[in-house]
Amino acid sequence: MFKNYLIALKTLAFKECYRILRIWTQTIVPPVITMILYFLIFGQFLGNHIGMIEGVTYTSFITPGFIMMSTITNTYANVSGSLFMNKFQRSIEDLLIAPVPPTVILWGYILGGLFRGLLIALIVTLVACFFTKLQFTHYLILICTIFLTLIALSCAGFINGMIARKFDDIALVPTFILVPLTYLGGVFYPINNLAPLYYHISLFNPIIYMVNLFRYGMLGITDVNINFALSILLVITIALYLLAYWMFKQGIGVKR
Amino acid sequence: MYSSALEVNHLTKIYKNGFTALNDVSLTIQQGDFFSLLGPNGAGKTTLIGVITTLIKKTSGTITIYGHDLAQEEFVAKQILGVVPQEINLPAFETCWQILINQAGYHGIPVKAAKESAEQCLRQLFLWDKRDSQTIALSGGMKRRLMIARALIHQPKLLILDEPTAGVDIEIRRSMWQFLSELNRNGTTILLTTHYLEEAENLCNKVALINLGKIQYQGEMKQFISQLEVETFVLQIAESLTGLPLPTTWNWRLVNSQTIEVDLPKEKTISELIEFLHSKNITVIRLTNKFNRLEELFINLTKQVAHV
Numbered sequence: 001m002f003k004n005y006l007i008a009l010k011t012l013a014f015k016e017c018y019r020i021l022r023i024w025t026q027t028i029v030p031p032v033i034t035m036i037l038y039f040l041i042f043g044q045f046l047g048n049h050i051g052m053i054e055g056v057t058y059t060s061f062i063t064p065g066f067i068m069m070s071t072i073t074n075t076y077a078n079v080s081g082s083l084f085m086n087k088f089q090r091s092i093e094d095l096l097i098a099p100v101p102p103t104v105i106l107w108g109y110i111l112g113g114l115f116r117g118l119l120i121a122l123i124v125t126l127v128a129c130f131f132t133k134l135q136f137t138h139y140l141i142l143i144c145t146i147f148l149t150l151i152a153l154s155c156a157g158f159i160n161g162m163i164a165r166k167f168d169d170i171a172l173v174p175t176f177i178l179v180p181l182t183y184l185g186g187v188f189y190p191i192n193n194l195a196p197l198y199y200h201i202s203l204f205n206p207i208i209y210m211v212n213l214f215r216y217g218m219l220g221i222t223d224v225n226i227n228f229a230l231s232i233l234l235v236i237t238i239a240l241y242l243l244a245y246w247m248f249k250q251g252i253g254v255k256r
Numbered sequence: 257m258y259s260s261a262l263e264v265n266h267l268t269k270i271y272k273n274g275f276t277a278l279n280d281v282s283l284t285i286q287q288g289d290f291f292s293l294l295g296p297n298g299a300g301k302t303t304l305i306g307v308i309t310t311l312i313k314k315t316s317g318t319i320t321i322y323g324h325d326l327a328q329e330e331f332v333a334k335q336i337l338g339v340v341p342q343e344i345n346l347p348a349f350e351t352c353w354q355i356l357i358n359q360a361g362y363h364g365i366p367v368k369a370a371k372e373s374a375e376q377c378l379r380q381l382f383l384w385d386k387r388d389s390q391t392i393a394l395s396g397g398m399k400r401r402l403m404i405a406r407a408l409i410h411q412p413k414l415l416i417l418d419e420p421t422a423g424v425d426i427e428i429r430r431s432m433w434q435f436l437s438e439l440n441r442n443g444t445t446i447l448l449t450t451h452y453l454e455e456a457e458n459l460c461n462k463v464a465l466i467n468l469g470k471i472q473y474q475g476e477m478k479q480f481i482s483q484l485e486v487e488t489f490v491l492q493i494a495e496s497l498t499g500l501p502l503p504t505t506w507n508w509r510l511v512n513s514q515t516i517e518v519d520l521p522k523e524k525t526i527s528e529l530i531e532f533l534h535s536k537n538i539t540v541i542r543l544t545n546k547f548n549r550l551e552e553l554f555i556n557l558t559k560q561v562a563h564v
């Protein structure tokens with residue numbers, strides 16, 4: 001049985017990866033173009049006027065945030081979009097009819113999300129090379145952060161895909177929640193500089209922890225306590241995973 | 257130990273809007289059966305299949321597939337099952353080949369065996385030439401055959417088909433019938449839903465009739481057919497008739513001047529009918545039976561239910 005599930009998982013994951021590569025003009029090119037523009041505008045044009053932040057250049061400061069920002073939105077969009085598309089075409093049915101447990105299906109989509117997220121992270125890192133000197137300080141933190149973040153966002157996207165009834169529902173969360181949270185998530189500025197009220201409000205934004213962890217991993221600087229941030233990220237990831245699993249097992253949005 | 261291929265016990269499905277689509281349905285299909293589930297639109301056929309395949313959540317009742325309880329041993333039971341759904345559910349941008357390979361993967365079949373099986377299934381259903389076509393580029397009949405190929409990739413012991421011949425031309429329908437019969441002869445138990453009594457009669461040895469979410473009849477096909485009290489025959493006659501010079505002991509209808517329809521009750525034979533017409537100097541050129549027996553049966557059934 002276990003061997004069967006492993007083959008099923010491999011099949012699903014490959015299918016997802018293949019989809020991402022097949023429609024690369026939609027999945028890979030747009031974020032790269034966006035990021036080149038961001039680096040040009042914020043890094044080159046504006047960055048030169050801003051000067052040093054917490055001991056690094058502004059371009060260096062925003063690089064980890066940019067990587068996080070693009071990988072977060074892309075992973076989310078990947079899983080929610082792919083799942084919804086399968087629901088929309090009803091092709092999810094062949095998977096639900098097959099002897100594949102919910103855990104395997106969920107992980108199949110998570111692996112797809114991870115693939116897209118890591119691919120984007122890699123490409124954005126390469127883009128960043130042209131604008132700033134890259135620095136990697138804490139490898140373990142980097143790896144933990146990116147994996148936990150991508151798993152969490154995959155699960156969130158999965159939940160979104162499950163409850164979405166029409167295409168608009170897929171765009172709703174990114175537009176009204178994910179993008180605002182990332183923009184306010186300490187990508188562009190250190191939250192230490194904020195007025196106390198905004199600083200405290202910011203601490204409720206989970207993206208703050210992801211961005212700061214990643215920045216710490218690259219540059220060794222952070223606005224929040226690293227252990228606390230890691231714990232928060234771990235809790236969020238586990239919670240989202242369990243919620244996605246439970247909802248899928250119930251058949252919410254996929255079974256009648 | 258012997259077990260039936262499918263056992264449905266006291267199955268009830270009430271949809272979220274409060275509609276009872278299945279009302280205490282019990283059904284047994286033996287290994288090797290070619291079983292047809294007949295019923296008019298909205299009878300609950302697709303709902304029943306949906307519950308068996310876990311796409312639809314049951315309200316109560318149990319389902320056992322080859323001795324494996326679907327609630328307790330879901331994934332063992334599903335390994336035995338192959339399903340061809342009523343509505344096309346193919347991913348638009350994947351090729352026939354990819355779809356079969358993926359489905360094999362979901363069933364835990366290693367790549368090498370999957371490729372062999374995929375080739376065999378595609379050839380069997382005359383889709384080998386189309387293996388690299390995206391499904392969006394297939395005709396309706398091809399899509400339906402692709403769904404059959406997909407359902408067979410893991411050699412299921414129980415194959416369920418929900419109106420597989422809807423929207424398929426006569427030639428392909430015939431070859432599909434032949435294909436399914438052969439599959440059944442080689443040991444696959446088949447459950448098929450259809451609106452056409454002729455289809456069920458040609459293929460199946462067992463039948464169940466469902467209407468308004470209730471099983472109305474379940475048993476041997478032969479017995480069922482003989483129980484259909486009245487059969488309607490269409491007669492083409494040589495002479496032009498303007499009126500019916502015939503006694504009302506026969507239930508006649510004049511369709512046009514050279515065609516009549518006769519309802520033949522069970523106790524009367526066709527010979528009697530022909531002899532009778534002969535005695536009136538009416539020559540019968542052709543005799544066909546009308547393909548609406550089931551509809552009439554359903555109308556009768558619905559009436560009966562309405563009267564209750």
Ligand SMILES: Nc1ncnc2c1ncn2[C@@H]1O[C@H](COP(=O)(O)OP(=O)(O)OP(=O)(O)O)[C@@H](O)[C@H]1O
Binds near residue numbers: 272273275298303
């Ligand atoms: N999601 C749903 N919510 C509420 N009622 C539903 C739902 N799906 C189906 N029904 C109702 O359940 C009944 C049975 O539907 P079902 O699709 O099982 O019929 P069927 O026998 O397959 O019909 P057909 O021959 O047209 O395919 C119908 O009255 C239908 O309106």
Ligand SMILES: [Mg+2]
Binds near residue numbers: 302342418
């Ligand atoms: Mg139906």
